[in-house]
Amino acid sequence: MDTSLFIALLNPTIALALGAAFIVLWFYQRHRPYLAVLGISYCVSAPGFLFQYFTLPIGLALTKLISNIFFTVAACCLSGAIVARYGRQVPRLGICVLAGGGLASFSWFLFIDPDLTWRILAINFAFGGLSLLVAAELRPVRNNGPTENILFVLSLLSSINFFVRTLAVVIVHGPFVSYDGFYNSSYWTTALLSHALLSLLIALSLFTAAALDVMRALKTETHTDPLSGLLNRRGFEERAELLLQRCAAAKFPVALVLADLDHFKALNDLHGHAAGDRVIADFASKLRAATGARGAAGRIGGEEFAVLLPLTDLAAARLFAEAVRALYSAGSVDGLPAGTRVTASFGVAARSGEEALEPLMRRADDALYKAKKNGRDSVRLSYERPETIFVPEQLKAG
Structure with a gap:
């Protein structure tokens, strides 16, 4: 199999597997809707990666727009689910402003003033802002337990990945003029690999958090009298x-x-x-x-x-x-x-x-x-x- 094709299919496969796992987990824990949102987030990101590699009959530009819409929806769902998991109020306005601003900028540099480099910067900076927003929401609860602290650190690393890695690659290997050779570039390779690693680490942390939720619930059940609601x-x-x-x-x-x-x-x-x-x-x-x-x-x-x-x-x-x-x-x-x-x-x-x-x-x-x-x-x-x-x-x- 072509190496580039293997790398291109890596993220969709990982995303679908993680999404399916979260949805199955939600079926057994319906009282935790954030699990369903996490499943949707990972599943939605899969076609985003596929449409980066495969062009739809509607044309290259619209295919890229649809791909980034999938990415944006996935990022919004993931951000909201992580914040909701820890009992924080989801900053919907902030998420909408960052996501909407990123897509609007991406569309501008796709249709009005075509520039691939600025499209890359616009969408990555939007996702970096979402990562910082999640980190800000997790900061007050980061010392409540190991998973909170790990997810806080991963949110910061994710923001660094979107800001610093993108800028460094664009400065060293850019600017990118067209999609010719783009999917063999250092930017795309590092983007796919870093996304795969961070996705796995975030998913493992969230699976651990869900497992701890189940353990706490079981302990509560064994220590609580169901009729009175007091301790047994x-x-x-x-x-x-x-x-x-x-x-x-x-x-x-x-x-x-x-x-x-x-x-x-x-x-x-x-x-x-x-x-x-x-x-x-x-x-x-x-x-x-x-x-x-x-x-x-x-x-x-x-x-x-x-x-x-x-x-x-x-x-x-x-x-x-x-x-x-x-x-x-x-x-x-x-x-x-x-x-x-x-x-x-x-x-x-x-x-x-x-x-x-x-x-x-x-x-x-x-x-x-x-x-x-x-x-x-x-x-x-x-x-x-x-x-x-x-x-x-x-x-x-x-």
Whole structure:
């Protein structure tokens, strides 16, 4: 096979393979539309390369315009998809200005003032601007993880490729007068090879990001209670252990609040399991709103909940529990008969020293038992402290 033909078919083949892979990935993750846009981007770039090498019956000039329209659409889709992947607002205006300006300049030097060198500069500078725009959008999140940082660097390298490589080749080997010998030139060879390399690196980074998304989603599912939306027991214990370690290192106070819905079994039997599910979901939403991002809230049993509160002493934790109790007992639950009152009991314990989670939960559970035993719809505190071993001064000195 002719070497030039092999090089010409290299990029379309790579682009179609990557595009198909992203589209297949999107079929299994429909909630991530950026994957479909990435697939479209790579697939659209394939005919762009083909129409650079093969001329359509409509003529050379229109074929080149169509080819660069495909390139531009692919670049816009790729830029928007990368930015959207990281939760940033897609800069549609900036993308449209750069893409439209590049195509307008390309068309001017194609039809009005024909000049191949300026066409090369116009379209490459537009793509370089898009790469810088993506880098600017990724800059605030570049330290959030390895893929963010890698894509930020690749965006900068892509802009360097479009600006510096293009200028260097044009200065050294240009100007280009016509397409005679153009596809054997150093510009075209370096353009194809650099595009193939950067496309693969960007695609691998995005595949890695998608894989990390799946792993995070699976971890969330294994650590989250589907009914309440709170952490399940496993997730709560892992999160609580981490918070306890951090607070111990910083010597911050920590408190634990346990809550249990009153007469839940009777409510379930009287109104049905659907009503019971609504009660749990309603209580969980109030608990989550009260906890915010500062602590860890979880559903650790059927109708039992736990909240670990960093930077909180016993008095502050009591106020927290009283506020949730009062809010919940004064409200109503959708789906229950009017006048049906649902309440909860609370047990509160403050950490002593570097007390582990298990004894802390045991003390809070003892306080909760007292609240249930003494009439429910109340808050009880644990004043107990973990036992310490008394060592006489004489033994310490000896």
